[in-house]
Amino acid sequence: MKSIIFLLIALIYCAEKSDVYFTKTITPERMVDMLKILNVELKGNIGLKVHSGEPNGPYFLRPDFLQKIYDYTQGTFLECNVAYTSDRLTTEKHKQTLQTNGWYDNNRRIEIMDEDSSQDISFNVEPHNKISVTYAGKNLEKYDSCVVLSHFKGHGMGGYGGALKQLSIGFASTQGKTWIHTAGASLDYKDLFPKRASNEDFTASMADAASAIVKYFKSKGDIVYINVMVNISLSCDCAGTSAPAPKIRDMGILASTDPVALDMACLDLIKATSEEGTQEFLDQVTNLDGENTIYKAEALGIGTTKYNLIDVDEDGEDESEGESEGESKGESEGESEGGESEGESEGGESEGEGGESEGESDTTEPDTIDPDTTDPDTTSGNPGSFIGWNIDLILIVLFLFIK
Numbered sequence: 001m002k003s004i005i006f007l008l009i010a011l012i013y014c015a016e017k018s019d020v021y022f023t024k025t026i027t028p029e030r031m032v033d034m035l036k037i038l039n040v041e042l043k044g045n046i047g048l049k050v051h052s053g054e055p056n057g058p059y060f061l062r063p064d065f066l067q068k069i070y071d072y073t074q075g076t077f078l079e080c081n082v083a084y085t086s087d088r089l090t091t092e093k094h095k096q097t098l099q100t101n102g103w104y105d106n107n108r109r110i111e112i113m114d115e116d117s118s119q120d121i122s123f124n125v126e127p128h129n130k131i132s133v134t135y136a137g138k139n140l141e142k143y144d145s146c147v148v149l150s151h152f153k154g155h156g157m158g159g160y161g162g163a164l165k166q167l168s169i170g171f172a173s174t175q176g177k178t179w180i181h182t183a184g185a186s187l188d189y190k191d192l193f194p195k196r197a198s199n200e201d202f203t204a205s206m207a208d209a210a211s212a213i214v215k216y217f218k219s220k221g222d223i224v225y226i227n228v229m230v231n232i233s234l235s236c237d238c239a240g241t242s243a244p245a246p247k248i249r250d251m252g253i254l255a256s257t258d259p260v261a262l263d264m265a266c267l268d269l270i271k272a273t274s275e276e277g278t279q280e281f282l283d284q285v286t287n288l289d290g291e292n293t294i295y296k297a298e299a300l301g302i303g304t305t306k307y308n309l310i311d312v313d314e315d316g317e318d319e320s321e322g323e324s325e326g327e328s329k330g331e332s333e334g335e336s337e338g339g340e341s342e343g344e345s346e347g348g349e350s351e352g353e354g355g356e357s358e359g360e361s362d363t364t365e366p367d368t369i370d371p372d373t374t375d376p377d378t379t380s381g382n383p384g385s386f387i388g389w390n391i392d393l394i395l396i397v398l399f400l401f402i403k
Contacts, residue, residue, distance in 0.1 A: 044144025054240030113137030114173035135176030145221030159290020207296035247277025260303025
């Protein structure tokens, strides 16, 4: 009996948490700082996965905002065509959109991975939840490592969009996007809405596709993730100018080597707020099975919902949240200024075909964030903190029982 108890104790302590780094400061320079904090060597040819935005859209992460991290990594911005009627459906139209939205300015390198739709590559997904194969553009094979740059916001089909959405829908070709949205029923984008899968199957398929991309880069170089919580609209960046105005305040930048922990931490930060728009956002996530993507991805072994939230703006330690309890440590740094935001996405929001939400003109860039209104210490009201506290209690009880 004692050996079983000791085994349980060992398992509890061995449930490793991932580190998620957080800053309230939203600037191009801080994006580079957050990448450096991860201390990961990105080998070979580096891709920077972005969302290019619909023409003149309001909320996607602007290329000017990403210029510093682009220069620092000497990488190439990566995108894919979409799978719905859009100015990004074909390579020709997508390149025109890239021009309109400034991606080619300053001689920036940006590549459409499925530029030739007849050259898609496939990845087997094992283990898997729903789909055993996923599809991406052939140009992906040029890259050895990747920084996944995601605008954390709502999503009209997946509930929310973050790192896991960028990994799955973001890297998928037009055929691959259709395959995920239909949970393996079709590769023809015209079938995306007629054969659209249930939310449970769709979110599970996203987790499958995400795991394939993670494993691909892990086998060649490495992959890391940065979520920018700014312009947090209910819609994805594919909704373009029709995206609803954000109601939740800008929160900051989060970075991790774990996409599951990163998305969980972003959701938990929103759960900890009580401002206008919070409940509407969380209701959407719940109604569309948004967290299913997170838990299905965790089941596939590409990350964990248990994390330490490390506040790099603070000196000393504060407890913060997590699907376990989080720790908050810190270095320190300045305030913020506006970046836009992105997160690869596609398919429609509440509209029949069109997508989610994206980038606005430069006049909508957020002002400097007031640290007094963005509190990363979110232990109160967070179920993760409760779970962590109770694990400690369980351990105490077990030790007393052994005595």
